Amino acid sequence: ILTRRPKNIAIETNPKHELNVIDAELPEPGANDCLVHQRHIRYLAEASLTPEHHAEGDVHFWKTGGIGDSIIKSDLGLGHESSGVVIKTGSNVKRLKIGDRVALECGIPCSKPTCEACRTGRYNGCPDIIFYSSPPIHGTLRRYHVHPEAWLHLLPDSISYEEGALLEPLSVALAGIERSGLRLGDPLVICGAGPIGMVSLLAAHAAGAAPIVITDLDENRLAMAKRLVPRVRTVQIQRDADARANAEMIKAALGQEAKLVIECTGVESSIHTGVYASCFGGSVFVIGVGKDFQNLPFMHASFREIDIRFQFRYKETYPNAIMLVSEGLIDLKPLVTHRFTLEQGREAFEAASNPAAKAVKVQLLDE
Ligand code: NAD
Numbered sequence: 001i002l003t004r005r006p007k008n009i010a011i012e013t014n015p016k017h018e019l020n021v022i023d024a025e026l027p028e029p030g031a032n033d034c035l036v037h038q039r040h041i042r043y044l045a046e047a048s049l050t051p052e053h054h055a056e057g058d059v060h061f062w063k064t065g066g067i068g069d070s071i072i073k074s075d076l077g078l079g080h081e082s083s084g085v086v087i088k089t090g091s092n093v094k095r096l097k098i099g100d101r102v103a104l105e106c107g108i109p110c111s112k113p114t115c116e117a118c119r120t121g122r123y124n125g126c127p128d129i130i131f132y133s134s135p136p137i138h139g140t141l142r143r144y145h146v147h148p149e150a151w152l153h154l155l156p157d158s159i160s161y162e163e164g165a166l167l168e169p170l171s172v173a174l175a176g177i178e179r180s181g182l183r184l185g186d187p188l189v190i191c192g193a194g195p196i197g198m199v200s201l202l203a204a205h206a207a208g209a210a211p212i213v214i215t216d217l218d219e220n221r222l223a224m225a226k227r228l229v230p231r232v233r234t235v236q237i238q239r240d241a242d243a244r245a246n247a248e249m250i251k252a253a254l255g256q257e258a259k260l261v262i263e264c265t266g267v268e269s270s271i272h273t274g275v276y277a278s279c280f281g282g283s284v285f286v287i288g289v290g291k292d293f294q295n296l297p298f299m300h301a302s303f304r305e306i307d308i309r310f311q312f313r314y315k316e317t318y319p320n321a322i323m324l325v326s327e328g329l330i331d332l333k334p335l336v337t338h339r340f341t342l343e344q345g346r347e348a349f350e351a352a353s354n355p356a357a358k359a360v361k362v363q364l365l366d367e
Pocket of ligand 1: 218
């Protein structure tokens with residue numbers, strides 16, 4: 001493969017918000033690493049960007065130069081949702097072999113016994129974690145990428161490369177749902193029908209939430225949610241309406257107040273809506289990422305014992321995500337709306353950032 005395709009095409013941005021398709025160095029795997037030829041790499045389509053809305057995606061990095069404390073100060077390779085095939089292995093690699101199909105888990109914690117987060121199994125909280133595409137670490141949006149064997153997940157034949165790349169956002173949803181304490185038959189609201197809201201919908205449907213309402217500003221996204229899970233009830237949020245008025249629409253669609261709200265926008269007004277839609281003792285579980293400081297309907301939440309909790313990435317979700325997809329409980333394929341080659345990186349990013357393209361997931365493929 002390497003003699004036929006020597007170029008390591010990579011997609012990078014920089015502090016000037018340029019998007020460059022470059023020929024990167026071909027990396028050599030270390031003793032514990034594998035060289036992976038990436039076959040499907042996906043990045044976020046983010047057509048709905050508003051100043052209030054801080055999606056954690058490649059388009060966001062390109063357009064705004066950073067997220068929170070992660071600021072782009074030099075060239076940065078994008079991408080952290082990938083799958084591919086192992087083409088070379090380091091001398092200590094025993095579990096994987098050349099030809100294995102794998103999904104890449106892109107947060108690499110230090111794994112030292114002196115690290116409390118790693119030792120206690122909460123490795124997403126490791127202070128020394130390296131996350132590919134989070135500055136200054138280059139992302140995986142490149143043809144060839146070296147990855148530690150320990151953080152490569154073997155894909156069964158029943159899972160395509162395309163689905164393998166989507167295990168990353170599914171991991172976010174699984175981590176959130178597990179910590180949210182969702183139970184069979186819980187009336188659930190999902191705020192936001194972007195990719196994270198949609199994978200949360202698929203996972204909550206598989207987990208037995210009932211009934212389920214999903215919200216969005218965009219009717220196309222709600223229509224797609226309905227195609228994914230026909231029993232979901234949709235509510236189109238009115239941008240200028242008061243959060244209480246939007247919550248009333250949600251409660252009417254749900255037929256009751258929500259036991260659980262999974263918030264997938266990070267937008268302040270949407271979090272308010274979620275709080276107002278919750279029952280006494282309910283919870284608002286915030287996966288969305290938003291403004292550094294936000295107001296809350298403090299006394300409403302206090303007088304109704306509404307828990308407000310948060311999720312940061314994921315831990316130990318890939319094996320379960322693989323099972324859910326391979327056993328047919330979750331079908332990720334309809335989420336991919338646009339496909340390009342690596343060489344078409346610029347066109348792909350243009351499509352992802354153009355609302356008229358109505359993209360949900362944009363993937364770059366390499367045969
Ligand atoms: P996205 O931008 O594609 O989707 C967000 C959706 O929310 C859009 O469809 C938008 O129309 C909708 N929306 C905006 N304002 C709304 C409102 N007031 N009410 C209802 N819907 C509204 O983003 P995504 O990829 O789906 O990610 C969702 C959020 O999750 C982002 O904030 C992202 O940064 C965050 N995220 C968090 C983690 C984590 O570890 N916690 C991981 C990945 C993504």
